[in-house]
Amino acid sequence: DQQVKQNSPSLSVQEGRISILNCDYTNSMFDYFLWYKKYPAEGPTFLISISSIKDKNEDGRFTVFLNKSAKHLSLHIVPSQPGDSAVYFCAAKNQAGTALIFGKGTTLSVSS
Amino acid sequence: EAQVTQNPRYLITVTGKKLTVTCSQNMNHEYMSWYRQDPGLGLRQIYYSMNVEVTDKGDVPEGYKVSRKEKRNFPLILESPSPNQTSLYFCASSYTGGSYGYTFGSGTRLTVV
Numbered sequence: 001d002q003q004v005k006q007n008s009p010s011l012s013v014q015e016g017r018i019s020i021l022n023c024d025y026t027n028s029m030f031d032y033f034l035w036y037k038k039y040p041a042e043g044p045t046f047l048i049s050i051s052s053i054k055d056k057n058e059d060g061r062f063t064v065f066l067n068k069s070a071k072h073l074s075l076h077i078v079p080s081q082p083g084d085s086a087v088y089f090c091a092a093k094n095q096a097g098t099a100l101i102f103g104k105g106t107t108l109s110v111s112s
Numbered sequence: 113e114a115q116v117t118q119n120p121r122y123l124i125t126v127t128g129k130k131l132t133v134t135c136s137q138n139m140n141h142e143y144m145s146w147y148r149q150d151p152g153l154g155l156r157q158i159y160y161s162m163n164v165e166v167t168d169k170g171d172v173p174e175g176y177k178v179s180r181k182e183k184r185n186f187p188l189i190l191e192s193p194s195p196n197q198t199s200l201y202f203c204a205s206s207y208t209g210g211s212y213g214y215t216f217g218s219g220t221r222l223t224v225v
Contacts (some may be wrong), residue, residue, distance in 0.1 A: 026153075028130075034213060036213075041218070041219070042218055042219070043116070043202050043216030043217050043218050044155070044214075044216045045216070046213025046214065046215070047159070049213060053188070073163060089154065089155065097208065098160055098168065099145065099157045099170060099171075100157075100214060101157075102147075102154045102155040104152060104153065104154040105154055105155055111151050112207075
C-alpha cells in the first residue's frame with residue numbers, strides 16, 4: 001500500500017505563474033518530508049525539506065507547506081520558470097531512519 | 113566536487129549473466145542506498161547500508177545482493193538477472209539515513225533480455 005501519494009501525474013503552468021504540487025501521506029508517524037527534482041538522464045536532486053514541527057519552509061522561489069492534520073504537503077513554486085520543468089518527487093523519512101519513501105512523482109511543464 | 117558516481121550508465125545484458133553496478137561517493141557519508149525507478153511505481157528501495165559492513169534489505173531486495181567493505185563503495189550485484197530487473201537504478205548517500213537530503217548518482221539504465 002502506498003504510503004506517500006502524488007495523485008497528479010502531471011501539471012502544466014505558464015511561466016511566471018504559481019505551480020502547486022501536492023502530496024498526501026498515510027503514516028502519521030512520519031516526521032520529516034522532502035521534495036526532489038529530477039531532470040531526464042539525471043539523478044534526483046534535493047530541493048527542500050520540512051520537519052513535522054513546522055508548517056512552512058521557504059527557500060527562494062520554493063515553499064513547502066505541511067498540514068499534519070490532513071496528512072498533506074504541498075510545494076509552491078513562485079514564479080515558475082521554464083527551467084523548473086522536471087519530475088518532482090515527494091518523500092517521507094521512515095520511522096527507523098533507514099529509508100526515504102517516495103511518491104510516484106509529478107511531471108511539471110512550464111511553458112514560456 | 114561532491115558526488116555519487118555510478119557505473120555503467122547504460123547496460124544491456126542477457127538473462128542469467130551475473131553483473132555488478134558500482135557506486136562510489138566522495139563525501140565520507142555513512143549511509144548509502146540503492147533504489148530502482150519503474151514507470152508508475154516511483155522510487156523503491158532495494159538495499160541500504162548504515163555503515164561499513166552493515167547492510168539490510170529495503171522494500172524490493174529479491175534478486176539483488178550488496179556489500180559494503182569500504183565506506184565509499186556500495187556495489188549492487190545481480191547474480192542471475194531476469195527481465196523483471198530491467199529498470200533505472202539509483203545509488204544514494206547521506207550523512208544519516210534520511211534526516212538530510214540524499215545525494216543521488218546519475219543512474220544506471222539496465223535492460224535484461
